[in-house]
Amino acid sequence: MARPSPAVEHLLRRAGFGATPEEREKFSRYTVPNAIVALTSFNLTNTDVDQYIGTPGYVGVTVRNPGFAPNTNITDARQRWLFRMVHSPAPLQEKMTLFWHHHFATAFSKISGIYPAADATRMMAAKKSQDSTGMTGQIELFRQNALGNFRELLVAVAQDPAMLVWLDGRLNVRNNPQENFGRELMELFTFGVENYRESDVYAAARVFTGWNMRITGTQGSPSATYQFVYNANNHDTNAKDFSFPVYGDGSTRIPARSSATGMADGLDLIAALASHPETARRLARRLWTWFVSEADPPESAFVENIAQVYLQNDTNMKPVVRAVLQTPQFIDKKRFYQRYAWPVEFVVRSLKEVGQVGFSVDSALQPLVNMGQQLFEPPDVNGWELGAGWFSTGGMLARMNFASTLALNQRFALRDQARDGWVGNSADNLLSFVLERLSLPVPDAPVRAALINYINAGGPFTGSEAQLLNKTGGLFHLLTGSGEYQLV
């Protein structure tokens, strides 16, 4: 079987979720520049794989009474997203959707604590073409803007029903400004905590007064609509002063405006924050962490380079992400297998590399919770704690045990593939077969010895059917559950 170059495999793990044997075959013919173009050039109209959900030859979903309902049932929404990550022809789109979900971390549970669960699911995950009122859920917004314009995304997020509930913008009115959204817009979504003062938080809260939500129809019914509305009567029309420039001429004051035109306050503030150089640098640092390395701090040359690309391209993310993948820092060999995989990355990569037909993504949902990552449920507005923070002992056990569950589920197919792969009666051949399937580096001598010992434990390996079944599944478990496989 053809294997892509180590650099292309690195690209597939970082800009995607690893690769199935078919994808590996395809990418084995690509150079790194070709592969970057292929990964970043997806066309939004032909990345939809939802039509394949429930069809043979794909990872399964579990259908419960009264039927699979990913737009109104959060469990099914989670299944659909995992399905897309496994099978999307544009893995970078899903990867960036996950990035934005982390960046604008919004939790389903707060919304479902206020509105019916079906409506809350629609706010998070509804697909416009399938929603009863044509609503676009937050995650679909991220998917559409995966490599879109950051300023436009910020505006859309500020007006997104899920966000209006999550950070209480729906309640932000002129007599009692709500600080929640204004604070996180500056602290987490744009330039970061060191760039503003408390007085800016109060001013930002007033800027967004009247950016509320309108509900029509019967809540919990398909007729319920949740839409952004600018309530002119609830807007604070006084001028707002900031400690940083809001306008190109250096002015720090958003002028007093009539209530009818006051919505421009928010657009002005978002525009100022989106094109602030510190926002550019903060995004560059986050992209470093996401794509390049969590192990060492962002190199300043990288940060300045990417920040410049961002500012020169009017906050468009596609050239920015492409530039990230083209940096010498990204493609440096010393970065290979040095990034801690997120639980979702680990699960999807395993499904792509070990096998997925006959496995339901539903069986991955509880293990993901045990590993510390439930989709649509980041722990707080700061998203997930990354990197080494994933690796508590409990989280590591959950990974090992998911590896066991998947190997158990796939072991007959794996046995047949090992047999067809001419493993014969050689323990070395069996080990090589498994290592290659998992796109792992060559193991160090003590690890290799432990694996060969394992193959021969209970009697020298002769390639019998019983041994092939036990040891092939056993090796996939040991290797996908190993420390090495947790690094991408």
Place this chain on the structure above:
Amino acid sequence: MRVTRRDFIRGGVAAFTVSFGAPAFISDLARAQGASRRNLVVLYLNGGNDALSTLAPYQDPFYYSRRPTIAIPPGSVLQVGTDASGRALGLHPRLTGLRQMFDNGHLALIQRTGYQNSSRSHFLGTDIWSTANPSNSLGTGWLGRYLDQLPSPVDPLAGWVTVREVPRSLMANRVSVPAIPSIAGYAFQSPNGTGIEGGYSRQAMTTIASHLPPDRPHLSFVNGTATAAIATLDRVASVGTYAPTVNYGNDGMSQALRAVAGAMVRGIGTKVFWVTTGGYDTHATQNTNAANAGYANLMGVINTALTTFYNDLRNQGLLGDTMILQFSEFGRRITENGSQGTDHGAAGVMMAIGGNVRGGLYGTAADLNPFPGNPTLENNGGDITHAVDFRSVYATVIDNWLGANSGSILGGEFRRADLGFV
């Protein structure tokens, strides 16, 4: 700048890898270090607890005028007397069990805890309370530093986190504290079962995880975590068979405290447990007085869980061996906002509970009258200003309860004679 755990690990991985203890000695270690059964249970109220709704100054007219919809009526509070400044205080009406503990002399309420220039950010605020360093929130946690000074090598179960994420407070240089959100899930599986073949798998996994190549610190870190997981499996499993003397609720906090009680009864030797309960970021519809919603529910959850735990330990004769220390990253704004909630504020309230705690009211309440120059308020009278540095509370716990040296762990002298709650 905001400092994440990642930043810390970056510097800490190498040190951790080098000093990680050999698992063969772990049960001996536990015996040696478990000689004292005394332990600390840290309870974190995630989101910024509204201290004025936990412990209400029910005779302060400004408490009512500034909180027209969410103040607790004077007739509803559970009175606990007056503090040193003569202010009458009452617990939230759902805290009936805590009121009983107060009457037993086992609950200390420490008012107006915080620090200068209190951060209103959840994340920075939590990091500051975790590292116990308001000017630099980078580095190990205060409890991690306590574990780091235990005799070497430190037992991995010296700390026990009952939630999925190890909090920064328990980040240490010399030990990776385990997160054990579910005891049943804390077990080894293999696709070939738990018999002989499964045994081969466990053996192989143990050997693979023991590989700590010095030139790959991050792989070593993950493998070190896997090693700690495998090495602690059997002791953690023993806690799963614990039969409590009372029925715990099914909520996360109750189940967490059930595991803590089990670990204490089984003599695991854990020094510090961590419990988190969330939902305290009450920006809207706070429902302090509702029968069954909002803040009233939050108080109901902690009251039931703590009372069950307290009764279980009392029945087991272990109440004197533990101290529960409760904190939150900040208190909330005094004046309620337009959505019947409260925004981020400054000083809060801490609690200490235990058979050896000297119960009572510590510190003094604020005067909520927003006149200019009111020394108990800050932010133009918007927030309560701190009068007890939270590190002074930590110092009492470190010196008088854990038997360590607060000066070295906190990097300064924070002891206060008037904080002798233990």
